[in-house]
Amino acid sequence: MNRLFSLLLLLPTITFATVVTISWTNPTTYTDGSALPGTDIGSTTVQYGPCSTTTPLSVTTVAGTFTAQGGTTHAQSPDLPAGTYCFQAITNSLSQGSSVASVAVKDAIAKNAGAPALATPTNQLVTSGTAVYLATLIDDGWAFTQVGTVPVGTPCDATQGVNQYNEVPQKGVTVTWQTAVQPRSIVALCH
Amino acid sequence: MTTITVTLNKTTASFSGVNAFAGTNVVAKDNAGTVLPGVILTGKETPPWTAVFTGATGPNLVQVTATDLDSKGNTIGTPVTATETGTGGMQQTYPQTSGITLTVV
Numbered sequence: 001m002n003r004l005f006s007l008l009l010l011l012p013t014i015t016f017a018t019v020v021t022i023s024w025t026n027p028t029t030y031t032d033g034s035a036l037p038g039t040d041i042g043s044t045t046v047q048y049g050p051c052s053t054t055t056p057l058s059v060t061t062v063a064g065t066f067t068a069q070g071g072t073t074h075a076q077s078p079d080l081p082a083g084t085y086c087f088q089a090i091t092n093s094l095s096q097g098s099s100v101a102s103v104a105v106k107d108a109i110a111k112n113a114g115a116p117a118l119a120t121p122t123n124q125l126v127t128s129g130t131a132v133y134l135a136t137l138i139d140d141g142w143a144f145t146q147v148g149t150v151p152v153g154t155p156c157d158a159t160q161g162v163n164q165y166n167e168v169p170q171k172g173v174t175v176t177w178q179t180a181v182q183p184r185s186i187v188a189l190c191h
Numbered sequence: 192m193t194t195i196t197v198t199l200n201k202t203t204a205s206f207s208g209v210n211a212f213a214g215t216n217v218v219a220k221d222n223a224g225t226v227l228p229g230v231i232l233t234g235k236e237t238p239p240w241t242a243v244f245t246g247a248t249g250p251n252l253v254q255v256t257a258t259d260l261d262s263k264g265n266t267i268g269t270p271v272t273a274t275e276t277g278t279g280g281m282q283q284t285y286p287q288t289s290g291i292t293l294t295v296v
Contacts, residue, residue, distance in 0.1 A: 134216060134229070134231075134260075134264055136216055136218055136229065136256070136258060138218060138220070138226065138254075138256050138272075139254075139256075139272075141226055142226070143218035143226045143227075143228075143229050143256070144226075144228060144229060145216050145218065145228065145229030145230060145231055146228065146229075147231070147264075179213070179214060179231045179233075180213040180214050180231075180233060180262060181213045181214045181216070181231050181260045181261075181262060181263075181264055182213075182262060182263065182264065183260075183263060183264025184263055184264060185264065
């Protein structure tokens with residue numbers, strides 16, 4: 001197995017112990033530019049731990065890992081205690097026989113899988129509610145009108161939102177609409 | 192507790208949007224200044240275009256904003272806001288100091 005590589009992201013402070021969903025886009029090339037077929041992705045390992053205090057951000061100490069098998073592009077963390085975490089994803093490409101092990105380090109690096117592109121950090125919706133809302137800015141604050149529901153566990157974008165509500169990306173998400181108004185941008189209570 | 196009844200006045204207007212009109216989002220701020228959960232009206236209510244909110248008492252004037260929306264949540268036209276008129280919210284009281292009685296023995 002030929003391991004590599006990572007991008008980093010910062011997740012906001014987690015207030016309660018919670019499961020975090022991380023998603024990413026798999027690389028399509030090795031670092032030498034040659035094609036990386038999806039079938040050659042054995043797994044993706046996500047490492048997490050404290051963030052560095054300087055940029056570029058990094059995981060200073062790997063506190064734990066979790067793994068997605070094959071070409072899966074998302075994985076859920078174990079239940080994390082309150083805190084702020086950085087995550088980095090490592091694509092593990094399948095080697096052909098023992099050839100990777102036999103090549104020089106330089107060649108091995110050249111054949112490493114390209115870096116997966118981590119998507120926006122996502123948190124899991126918890127059982128506090130599955131309602132999704134239209135957020136409306138009024139004169140001195142935000143108002144929320146429920147327009148539907150999403151399944152428990154639907155990821156939401158921790159970087160976008162207002163008040164305690166975060167945006168719920170609708171791609172790949174089944175929204176059960178309750179109104180004729182089906183906004184492109186919806187928010188939910190996320191933890 | 193207060194009951195805030197909102198009835199929208201509607202006229203027929205044209206617009207050039209791609210998506211059809213889908214409803215009017217009504218949000219209200221009660222006398223306590225709390226923004227209440229909104230509701231989308233479609234005209235199928237009984238009576239039509241009417242929403243009833245339950246709010247809390249307080250010193251503020253109720254304020255309601257109605258926003259016409261298309262099917263994708265885009266605003267059509269300009270939101271309309273109405274503010275409670277008349278006596279308004281319940282005035283707060285406090286133990287105002289109006290003078291001092293002094294006794295020295």
